[in-house]
Amino acid sequence: MITIQGQGVCGGVAFGKLLHLKKAGSKIPRTYIQDTQKEWKRFEEARKSAEQQLDDLYQKAIGEVGEENAMIFEIHRMMLEDPDYLDSVKTIIQEQRLNAESAVSITADTFSEMFASMDNSYMQARGADVKDISQRILSILTDEGRLRLSSHAPVIIGAEDLAPSETVEMDKSGILAFVTEKGSSSSHTAILARTMNSPAVIGAVGIMESTYDGADIIVDGFSGKIYVDPDMQTVLTMQKKKEQTDRQTELLSKLKGVKPITKDGQSVLLYANIGSLSDMALVYANDGMGVGLFRSEFLYLGRKTYPSEEEQFSIYKSVLQKAMGKRVVIRTLDIGADKQADYFAMPQEDNPAMGVRAVRLCLTRPAVFKTQLRALYRASMFGKLAIMVPMITSLDEVLQVKDLMKEVREELRQEHLTFREDCEFGIMIETPAAAIICDKLAPEVDFFSIGTNDLTQYTLAVDRQNPDATAFLNPHHTAILRLIDTVIKAAHQAGIWAGICGELAGDLELTELFLAMEVDELSVSPNQILPLKQKILSCNISQIRETALNLLK
Amino acid sequence: MQQFTFTITDPQGIHARPAGLLVKEASQFESDISLQCNGKSGDAKRIFSVMGLSVLSGATVTVTAEGKDEDAAIHTLELFFKENF
Structure with a gap:
């Protein structure tokens, strides 16, 4: 048995096989081959397996999402049979004498570029389908992890680090836990794990050792320990721990439907932070009273072009409809820093966390921002929408944003498009500057939402992406x-x-301190809602107010 | 040779799902079946070829079939276009 110590970022215990997730494209072997016929046969066999997988997926999807939605797998299959696609692969193998992997990867690029160059965003998005089918074949050819993920029993994902776009693409149903070598507690791995309520350990140096791929491991998200090939004693101890955790989960489910009010009658809104439409289900499963943060940047990541107004409108509309009248705070574009999308063509920045990100990007590219605002306002008809702008540092920025919003509303009126006039507008307080001048900002907005991750990083001057600096990142700092x-x-x-x-x-x-400060709303990952509610129910603020506020001294 | 001309009214044009259905329909026939739109021509039995035409709403498409079963092909496809686009 080998024990690896990392940092637990989401509690829970998981037993399972470790699956190494390698970066796509990073290791497509490019070799020259002698026997072109044999290479073509290798490709054909891989293609047949891919078709089989797609058939299985199609059948499975029909049962789960209906024939219309399952059709995409049929189309992927057709793409794999397309003579143009096959000709391209064949020509590269025969004429350039390249291996099948290279031929598929070159063909994928050519075809997806063809789609990318079209002037229709729907067709542009089809480039992703070509990449997807090619990746499927490549995974079979190189026996890579990515694909085994969707076709095998649940696994524990091991990776160097996870990029936001990778977390979006991942089929989350087969994942028991996450372990990564890098990352910090507010990195995307951690946030994703909390959203899914899966145990997660980061900074687990050594977990990507190649012999561990496929090994039986136990992940303890509480202690941050990972046991590779655990011995009997460890298995028994961890099983006990897992049972305890499961009991706790069970207890919490009893709190569903109970209002979050302290013993002395102080109430607080308990909202959820989510990052995609499908997360709405988790909001309900965990009894969220609304959505306090919908991260709209997930609409912009993992794609090649800007999402159109229609595309955004239909997603915002669905979120609001699914919320059934509950408040949904949608945060506008927060691209930049650790969240990058190539098509934004951002100049290389030495220090992107302090660069042109979030609202700064919106104000320097008003057209992109206005597209989002139009989509948001139009969607406001379908529920209780609140628009929230991130990374504010000055009153002037707030006024500029308000001007753009006014312009957008005026345009919509002229086009006879409807929107709700009472749609709330708020800002995130996540820079020390905004916090210090918040009395000047407050009269201009309907609400504040404090983004503590960035507020901590900027106030303490600690890069939250730097694992070595985590020791200095004390979010309980008096400041x-x-x-x-x-x-x-x-x-x-x-x-x-x-x-x-x-x-x-x-x-x-x-929690006690925040309640003593009389915070109106707390918004957390869906799986944190019930533990937080349990805590709130146990508080008696009038009795402990003074003690709690001592933390400010 | 048989052909018909059709104006697409589906707001999304010939997008992925119906393109797939079209290829399926066309593949049942022995005849060569082609689509012409915006001065470009594509093979109706090849998904990339159909998608590559990037047929948008409002575009006019000419469908041509040539071969043994061209009459049946055109008849079936005309119905298919009416139902789907």
């Missing part, structure tokens, strides 16, 4: 807590509501 207190006070002074949507909102050690 952070005082800023939060200032922001909530300023909001109440101006008669607006204030919430917290960063990781700190779910930190049970601080």
Whole structure:
């Protein structure tokens, strides 16, 4: 047995096989071959297996999502049989004497470029289908992990690190836990794991050792320990721990439907942070009272071109419809820093966390921002929408955003398109500058939502993507807590509501303090809602107010 | 040789799903079946070829069949276009 110590970022215990996820495209072997006929046969066999997989997927999908939606797998199959596609692969193998992997990868690029060059966003998106089918064949040819994921029993994912676009693409149903060598507790791996309620350990150096691929492992998300080929004693101990955790989960489900009110009658809104339409199901499963943060950047990641107004409109509309009248706070474009999309063609920045990101990008590219605002306003008819703008540092930025919003509303009126006039507008307080001048910002907005992840990184001058600096990233720092207190006070002074949507909102050690500060809303990953509710129900704020507020001293 | 001309009214044009259905329909016939749109021509039995035409809403498409079963092919495809686009 080998024990690897990492940092647990999402509690829970998982038993399963480790599956190494390697970066796609990073290791397509490019070799010259002698026997072109044999190479073609290799390709044909891989293609046959791919078709078989697609047939299986199609059948499975018909049962789960209906024939119309399952059709995509039929189309993928047709693509694999397309003579143009096959000719291209064959020509490259025969004439350039390249191996099948290279031939498929070159063909995939050629065909997806053809789609990318079309002037129709729907067709442009089809480039992803070509990449997808090619990846399927490549995975079979190179026996890579990515594909085994969808076709095998549940696994524990091991990776160096996970990019936001990779987490979007992942089929999450077969994942028991995550372990990564890099990352920090507010990285995407951690956020994804919390959303899915899967145990996760980051900074697990050594887990990508090639002999561990496929090994039986146990992940303890509480202690951050990973056991490779565990011995009997460890298995028994961990099984006990898993049972305890499962019991806790069971207990929490009893809290569903109970209102989050303290013993002395103080209530708080308990919202969920989500990143995609499908996460709405988790909001309900965990009894969320609304959505406090819908990260719209997931619409922009993992694709080749800007999402169109229609595309965005239909997603926002669905989210609002699914929320059935509950408040949904949608955060506008937050691209930049650790979240990059190639088509934005952002100049290389030495320090992107302090570069042209989020609202700065929106204000320098008003056309992109206005497309999103139009889609949001149009969708506002279908529920209770609140628009929230990230990374504000000045009053001027707020006023500029408001001007653009006004322009958009005016345009919509002229086009006779309907929207709700009472749609709320709020800002994220996630820079020290915004927190310090929040009394000046409050009269201009309907609400504040404190983004503690960035607020911590910027206030403490610690890069949250740097695992070595994590030791200096103390989110309980008095400076952070005082800023939060200032922001909530300023909001109440101006008669607006204030919430917290960063990781700190779910930190049970601080719940009493936040309640003593009279925070109006806490927004956390769906799986953190019930533990937080349990904590709130147990609090008696009038009794502990003074003690709790001592943390500010 | 048989042919017909059709104007696409589906707001999404010939997008992925119906393109797949079209290829399926066309593949049942022995005849060569082609689509002409915007000065470009594509093979109706090849998915990439059909998608490559990027037929948008409002575009006019000419469908041509040539071969033994060209009459049946055109008849079937005309119905198919009416139902799907």
